[in-house]
Amino acid sequence: MSDLTIWGRTNSINVQKVLWVCEDLNIAHRRIDAGMEHGVNKTPEYLHINPNGLVPTINDGGFILWESHAVMRYLIRRSESAVSPNVESLYPVNIKGAALVDQWLDWVNTVAWPAMRPLFWGWVRLKPEERNLQDLENSRQLVIKALTMFDAHLKNSTYAAGEYFTLADIPISLIVYRWFNLPIDRPHFEHLERWYTLVGKRAGFKKYCTSPLT
Ligand SMILES: N[C@@H](CCC(=O)N[C@@H](CS)C(=O)NCC(=O)O)C(=O)O
Structure with a gap:
């Protein structure tokens, strides 16, 4: 079971960015619907982890992160295959x-x-x-x-x-x-x-x- 949780509805462009990275890099995760008709993102519990009240937010084994581009970069660096300078990487090392x-x-x-x-x-x-x-x-x-x-x-x-x-x-x-x-x-x-x-x-x-x- 993965320790990575992603909050966000799948029709959000910013959530899609993060889910796409997970798909391309085979990153296991669980996703919780949040935003628009799903609510969740304005609850005190959610605002505690993301005071902007926006999606996506991730929790990776206790590490909380929001802002889709920061999340994409983090997930790529976290993936071992992306850190070798010799392989084609989603986020180059150089x-x-x-x-x-x-x-x-x-x-x-x-x-x-x-x-x-x-x-x-x-x-x-x-x-x-x-x-x-x-x-x-x-x-x-x-x-x-x-x-x-x-x-x-x-x-x-x-x-x-x-x-x-x-x-x-x-x-x-x-x-x-x-x-x-x-x-x-x-x-x-x-x-x-x-x-x-x-x-x-x-x-x-x-x-x-x-x-x-x-
Ligand atoms: N700069 C933020 C923007 C996040 C954002 O605007 N998220 C929108 C969805 S694309 C949102 O949470 N809207 C409110 C909602 O879905 O209820 C990021 O890149 O993560």
Whole structure:
């Protein structure tokens, strides 16, 4: 029985990041539904371990951690196969490789997800009468701007942070999955679509990027 517990609903992008890492690295865990209709995340017990009241949170044998990118990095470092500098790693050991992963993870939190979140929320979680179509269009334009930049980057890079699939590709894939599954107009992105086909082969993608958006 694993000592790792993950709190979070499976339709949350931030929970999906962590579950994808567990899937790719075969990390045993138990998951407790929390957030939105499941509640839990505003209880005093949960706020005691994560005062933000957000998901995901993990408890690894008494070690509590929240913030999905920190959790992903922790789980990878905790996995023995990821610490050898000689193997393809989700989070490279060499400092420049790791810095490039961090750069894209920060870009997700500061550019790509802030652009995509209102678009996703508006189309998936709001009722038609609650939608502001101008706001949705503004968000769509911001996502196009972000993905145009990422597409140009992929012209000379197989994956986000270079030659290998890394942790950086996970949140970007989850955002692009939302992009491809919203009822919106999308320009053609040649390199992004090539990359999306590649990331689509990962076990974590197959498990967490194939259900309808909710
Ligand atoms: N920066 C945090 C953001 C966490 C976050 O915003 N989680 C959302 C779900 S994606 C949440 O907990 N929403 C409230 C809820 O589900 O009830 C992280 O990356 O973990």
